[in-house]
Amino acid sequence: MVVGGGLGDRPRRCPGAGGDAGALDGCGLVADDEGLEGDPAVAAGRIYIRTERHLYSIAGNRPVARRATPRTDLPHDFNELAALYKARIGTGRGAGGMIGGLVANAIDPTIMDRLGRGRPAVLVTGTNGKSTTTRMLAAALRARHTVATNDGGDNMDAGIISALLAGKDASHIVLEVDELHVPAVADRLSPKALVLLNLTRDQLDRVGEINKIERALRGAVMAHPDMLVIANCDDVLMTSVAYDAPNVVWVAAGAGWTGDSVSCPRTGGHIVREGDDWWAMKKLPDGREFRRPSPTWTVTDDGLTSPDGGHTLSLQLPGRANRGNATQAIAAAVEAFDVPLDAAVEAAEGVDNVAGRYSTVRYGDRDVHLLLAKNPAGWQEALSMVDRSADGLVIAVNGQVADGEDLSWLWDVRFEDFDDLSVKAAGERGTDLAVRLVYADIDHEHIPDPVKAIEACPPGRIEVLANYTAFRDLKKDLQKALNKEAENRG
Amino acid sequence: MADQLTIGLVLPDVLGTYGDDGNALVLRQRARMRGFEAEILPIKLGDAVPEDLDVYCLGGGEDTAQILAAEHLIADGGLTRAAWAGRPILGVCAGLQVLGESFRAGGRVIDGLGLIDATTVSLQTRAIGEITSTPTRAGLTADLTEPLTGFENHLGATLLGPGAEPLGRVTRGIGNCDVAASADVSDGTRQRFAEGAVQGSVIATYMHGPVLARNPQLADLLLARAMGVALGELEPLEIAVVDKLRLERLK
Numbered sequence: 001m002v003v004g005g006g007l008g009d010r011p012r013r014c015p016g017a018g019g020d021a022g023a024l025d026g027c028g029l030v031a032d033d034e035g036l037e038g039d040p041a042v043a044a045g046r047i048y049i050r051t052e053r054h055l056y057s058i059a060g061n062r063p064v065a066r067r068a069t070p071r072t073d074l075p076h077d078f079n080e081l082a083a084l085y086k087a088r089i090g091t092g093r094g095a096g097g098m099i100g101g102l103v104a105n106a107i108d109p110t111i112m113d114r115l116g117r118g119r120p121a122v123l124v125t126g127t128n129g130k131s132t133t134t135r136m137l138a139a140a141l142r143a144r145h146t147v148a149t150n151d152g153g154d155n156m157d158a159g160i161i162s163a164l165l166a167g168k169d170a171s172h173i174v175l176e177v178d179e180l181h182v183p184a185v186a187d188r189l190s191p192k193a194l195v196l197l198n199l200t201r202d203q204l205d206r207v208g209e210i211n212k213i214e215r216a217l218r219g220a221v222m223a224h225p226d227m228l229v230i231a232n233c234d235d236v237l238m239t240s241v242a243y244d245a246p247n248v249v250w251v252a253a254g255a256g257w258t259g260d261s262v263s264c265p266r267t268g269g270h271i272v273r274e275g276d277d278w279w280a281m282k283k284l285p286d287g288r289e290f291r292r293p294s295p296t297w298t299v300t301d302d303g304l305t306s307p308d309g310g311h312t313l314s315l316q317l318p319g320r321a322n323r324g325n326a327t328q329a330i331a332a333a334v335e336a337f338d339v340p341l342d343a344a345v346e347a348a349e350g351v352d353n354v355a356g357r358y359s360t361v362r363y364g365d366r367d368v369h370l371l372l373a374k375n376p377a378g379w380q381e382a383l384s385m386v387d388r389s390a391d392g393l394v395i396a397v398n399g400q401v402a403d404g405e406d407l408s409w410l411w412d413v414r415f416e417d418f419d420d421l422s423v424k425a426a427g428e429r430g431t432d433l434a435v436r437l438v439y440a441d442i443d444h445e446h447i448p449d450p451v452k453a454i455e456a457c458p459p460g461r462i463e464v465l466a467n468y469t470a471f472r473d474l475k476k477d478l479q480k481a482l483n484k485e486a487e488n489r490g
Numbered sequence: 491m492a493d494q495l496t497i498g499l500v501l502p503d504v505l506g507t508y509g510d511d512g513n514a515l516v517l518r519q520r521a522r523m524r525g526f527e528a529e530i531l532p533i534k535l536g537d538a539v540p541e542d543l544d545v546y547c548l549g550g551g552e553d554t555a556q557i558l559a560a561e562h563l564i565a566d567g568g569l570t571r572a573a574w575a576g577r578p579i580l581g582v583c584a585g586l587q588v589l590g591e592s593f594r595a596g597g598r599v600i601d602g603l604g605l606i607d608a609t610t611v612s613l614q615t616r617a618i619g620e621i622t623s624t625p626t627r628a629g630l631t632a633d634l635t636e637p638l639t640g641f642e643n644h645l646g647a648t649l650l651g652p653g654a655e656p657l658g659r660v661t662r663g664i665g666n667c668d669v670a671a672s673a674d675v676s677d678g679t680r681q682r683f684a685e686g687a688v689q690g691s692v693i694a695t696y697m698h699g700p701v702l703a704r705n706p707q708l709a710d711l712l713l714a715r716a717m718g719v720a721l722g723e724l725e726p727l728e729i730a731v732v733d734k735l736r737l738e739r740l741k
Contacts, residue, residue, distance in 0.1 A: 439703065
């Protein structure tokens with residue numbers, strides 16, 4: 001199961017690495033002529049990794065040996081392995097890096113422990129904001145230390161291993177970790193600190209998992225009593241995760257979306273809200289009250305307050321959610337790693353583009369400002385970031401498996417008036433969006449192809465909001481269109 | 491005909507996590523497009539449910555939320571009195587289960603409001619995906635002619651008693667129950683292909699989407715009932731993109 005996460009969560013295809021002999025033969029797509037038809041896990045089109053004798057297919061995030069047991073005669077020293085990946089597959093980072101990590105883990109399941117040993121680590125998890133917070137926290141630690149980090153967004157075992165491989169000489173480790181991978185990663189790395197951002201349901205057809213995630217994270221917190229937990233007390237579920245932790249720093253980082261936490265995850269009792277405060281109607285089984293703890297760090301309108309006083313915050317990233325992310329990153333850097341507050345703030349302010357999620361692309365006579373939103377909470381936040389003074393707004397929605405095939409969530413998002421902004425509904429499920437806008441009484445035009453929708457906007461600044469595959473495909477298509485333009489000119 | 495329509499959105503704070511609040515928005519907008527005044531009244535957990543609203547919508551929710559909803563609605567009694575008075579009620583997913591005799595949540599059997607002769611147990615595996623059905627035209631839904639479309643996502647297997655009729659016969663998807671749940675009942679075939687329920691003034695379904703956004707005829711049926719007119723008396727609304735959505739989802 002994939003929960004939350006950024007662009008880098010899912011296994012990606014990497015180019016074939018040639019057919020020369022060697023311990024690692026390469027990776028690529030399983031072709032029809034592999035003679036493996038009928039093997040459901042190695043269906044044509046899947047990613048595979050071939051070693052000299054064996055073929056691994058990657059189902060989800062796990063390599064499955066399909067021909068025999070993994071070979072044992074490969075080098076066990078990770079320096080040698082790292083060199084091997086570098087030579088055969090790529091740099092050990094980014095798209096190819098994840099595959100490298102998969103191979104490493106398949107061949108040596110203890111590699112993560114060995115790579116992490118003795119280095120202070122901090123993990124960042126939650127549904128929204130992992131990549132941003134990780135970048136800010138890594139930047140803050142760099143003020144004093146060297147850092148290994150997976151800021152490309154690959155936040156499961158493979159991505160973590162490749163980040164550790166790539167940064168094997170760094171003194172500190174800053175990792176964003178997929179929610180359900182936190183217990184295992186914490187057991188292997190014994191992190192010094194854990195940052196808990198927020199828990200909200202991802203796509204609708206994966207709902208029902210949030211309470212499971214809350215329990216898994218709570219287990220990880222209880223298994224590591226020495227770990228400092230930096231938790232968002234505005235998030236009911238994350239508060240429950242950290243409620244019994246012996247060492248916890250509470251941060252009021254804001255709750256953008258409360259629809260998922262109407263009941264206490266521990267008792268099922270109703271959660272009552274009053275201003276910033278909230279509490280559960282039912283007491284916990286041990287008789288304690290479950291109520292919003294008092295924060296020592298708080299996001300304010302123009303900055304943050306810390307135990308040592310206030311500080312302004314002028315981020316390059318837009319939106320209130322990013323101010324919350326920054327405050328949690330800064331709190332973690334200061335409280336767990338003794339980074340001076342000024343240095344941590346400055347580092348957070350320096351972070352701009354996160355894995356291409358806020359990028360601006362020049363396209364003809366338009367500046368296209370791209371925003372990725374993955375779930376209702378993300379959409380609500382992204383809508384609040386839309387610049388009402390722009391010249392056009394394109395909203396692109398797909399409904400592929402990675403997006404969630406149920407588009408009902410569109411009705412959980414409050415679409416408000418966009419003033420005079422020209423609005424286009426686009427994407428493979430643009431019709432669902434258009435119906436939503438009709439009933440919200442918002443003037444719009446339905447143009448399924450997002451590139452054509454951009455072209456139909458007036459020249460100037462165009463805001464584009466898209467969900468996962470719509471965003472990914474649009475970036476690709478825009479690049480293609482730009483290349484073509486350049487060719488025509490050349 | 492009422493001058494102003496009041497749409498009761500029942501417990502959006504606990505039964506509002508699957509986009510089903512959209513059903514109330516669709517009803518309001520389709521009334522306004524015809525020149526009627528219409529408002530949505532959200533009724534939150536702990537609030538009394540007024541028994542004199544024109545139409546009521548209940549949506550989906552998770553186990554614990556669903557238990558809270560059932561406990562409150564039974565203790566309050568307003569929704570039950572509205573049903574007795576023949577006021578139209580739409581229940582979706584958890585809303586369907588809560589309106590039935592009993593359902594399972596949190597490992598227990600929980601009493602529902604008993605407005606539908608239905609009990610909900612568990613499917614073998616969660617039903618997730620597109621679903622379509624042909625209306626049975628039972629009772630209140632006699633005038634429905636268009637196929638129904640939605641997205642189902644539930645672990646509940648609902649068995650209908652003799653007092654309730656299915657809303658539709660499943661043509662794609664799972665519907666109320668799977669083979670296992672319907673195996674040892676005498677009318678297994680009827681149960682196996684049943685989707686939703688109709689009883690008195692209550693219409694219930696597992697269809698999200700929201701169901702009224704995808705099925706304008708069903709929306710208008712509820713509106714007509716709320717206004718005390720026949721479906722055919724409502725002025726037709728032509729919304730091209732809604733037709734397009736139906737084409738895409740029903741293909």
